Amino acid sequence: MSKITKRYIFVIAILLALFSVYNYFIYTSEAYTATAALSPQAVKGQELWQENNCWSCHQLYGLGGYLGPDLTNVYSHPDKGPVYINAFLNSGVKSMPKFQFSENEKAAIIEYLRMVDETGYYPNFDASIENSGWVTLKYKNGR
Numbered sequence: 001m002s003k004i005t006k007r008y009i010f011v012i013a014i015l016l017a018l019f020s021v022y023n024y025f026i027y028t029s030e031a032y033t034a035t036a037a038l039s040p041q042a043v044k045g046q047e048l049w050q051e052n053n054c055w056s057c058h059q060l061y062g063l064g065g066y067l068g069p070d071l072t073n074v075y076s077h078p079d080k081g082p083v084y085i086n087a088f089l090n091s092g093v094k095s096m097p098k099f100q101f102s103e104n105e106k107a108a109i110i111e112y113l114r115m116v117d118e119t120g121y122y123p124n125f126d127a128s129i130e131n132s133g134w135v136t137l138k139y140k141n142g143r
């Protein structure tokens, strides 16, 4: 092996070592773990949400179908909340079907919407522009 080839191999070995260390820190850092994990009841609610295609008419964080309203903050809305959500799940309205949910299922969907609501605001206008030029959104619970 020529001297120059050895030098290349040496440099590449150093770069690979740095790359490994870098990856180790990136993929083991806390920043990559989800801050909000759904409770088992909320997971059940999410399954019901998906199985019954609530998505096709409703949005969370603006994503979904547009026949019905966005439900990101329906839980904490001053005029709405759990009892209000329950009423819609009981009876539907003319453009929302009446579902035949059990009490447990309704409670699970409401728990899911409660936990979604906890994660933030939609739409979120509470933002500040930092000196660095980045826009920082204000989240619930300081997250």
Ligand code: HEC
Binding pocket: 048, 049, 052, 053, 054, 055, 056, 057, 058, 067, 068, 069, 070, 071, 074, 080, 084, 085, 088, 089, 093, 095, 096, 097, 099, 109
């Ligand atoms: C076929 C479309 C459709 C489907 C599917 C649907 N909805 Fe709705 N939903 C609507 C419409 C439209 C409204 C608004 C009705 C009104 O205000 O008159 C509504 C209203 C609501 C409201 C009250 C929202 C508010 O801010 O006033 C809740 C809560 C709700 N739906 C939950 C659900 C859940 C949970 C599911 C799934 C189990 C679901 N909906 C499935 C169409 C739908």
